[in-house]
Amino acid sequence: MTRRFETTEIYEDLRVKLTTAHFAPGAKLKPSDLEPLYGRSVNTLREVLFRLSTVGLVRFEDQRGFRAQPSDPQRQHDLTSFRITLEQVGAAQSMRNGGLDWEARLTAAHYKLSHIENRIAKSCDISDVVVPWCTAEWEFHETLVSASDSPLLRSTFQSIYDQFRQQLVTKSRNYGYFPRNVEEHARIVECALAGDAGALQQAIHDHLSRNLLGTQPAGLSSAI
Amino acid sequence: MTRRFETTEIYEDLRVKLTTAHFAPGAKLKPSDLEPLYGRSVNTLREVLFRLSTVGLVRFEDQRGFRAQPSDPQRQHDLTSFRITLEQVGAAQSMRNGGLDWEARLTAAHYKLSHIENRIAKSCDISDVVVPWCTAEWEFHETLVSASDSPLLRSTFQSIYDQFRQQLVTKSRNYGYFPRNVEEHARIVECALAGDAGALQQAIHDHLSRNLLGTQPAGLSSAI
């Protein structure tokens, strides 16, 4: 017999599943299917799904219920473009406001991320460290914008980052890992610590631009 | 006996009320209080409130329910700052992408808005035209960013604009109307039609900066 999950546990479990390709893009999320898994009624599950829709991980339509967000090149372009905008603004504000503390936190976050990414580079296999890598990736980018004095920008950035990752994290795409990440992350930190605003903007753009439409050379994909 | 409203009607009615100071900032939104008004059960009303929380007009807390967003100087600063960012980026993208069609639509929107604002200036009384003025104000700013190719940026802008207006629209603040609006809106259009990106960014900033902390001269308030 299924145990009963608390609604906060259900939320977190679904959030993780929605950002790790557990559901196919556009998949129906039927409360009646989730009921046996979580031991709660369809109404309670609807409420959880509504909460997930507040951060954009789920799409709701009147009389048709809930779906995982669809995945298509236009949406990915849009998410990438908007993420670049938010990250550039947040990083610029952080660089102005953050001081030594921010630089230290960014250095630490990058140290952790690069350690994992170098290990991946050596073993040529991400599957054993997907979860710590995803965590370190988020922490790095989150720290980059953390000294922005705009809570709204930071929370919107988190939502867009999650949706971006939701698009990218599939087995067929090596979970969004890409060998050039190592040098691109290093470049971002270099520019940030040098206080070079223009170069930082460019480094952020260069890091993400492979996910924009119209920029990929023929024959290349996001992950090999 | 109260008639029963459709959930979409309830959503729209509450959305309008939340952006026209019908509820005090931070006011509890108890489904049991709304039940007699809309003739629906508390569960249905909870669902509507969750939908309103997806666009940031309502704040939800576990075990404590729903509230109108609070109002304080920091939050208003944050909303203003983020709105400036989104509007500047959206306007820049629109100027690049929009062509004559966009310029025509912006001109038309401005014509309508300035007509109403000039009438307000003459009568010195906004109360009779609050609703058409609010509509025209939204349409003007929405058109400004409408040729952005980022649906995410546009939908986020709408949400932030609504929350911004939610903060600003109070009787004590003349519904957010300010006499310099007339010239500031004109300036925005002038810069947009001139294709002057830098000046457009500045004009947008100048239009909204009175709502930022630390910029108001002593003794001045947002609305007189």
Add this chain to the structure above:
DNA sequence: AAATGCAATAATTTCAAAATTTTTAATATT
């Protein structure tokens, strides 16, 4: 007067079932 404890009340969350709407499958017709 202030602090504490606790019962009562209020509010929120969850439920199983009913009502409503959409989707699917079967059948008939062309």
Add this chain to the structure above:
DNA sequence: AATATTAAAAATTTTGAAATTATTGCATTT
């Protein structure tokens, strides 16, 4: 084989009540 119709099944939404949790008010103690 394709299309249209319709009934059945499936899915979603809504309900009123029960269960759970938070808040309030009152009594007692210091």
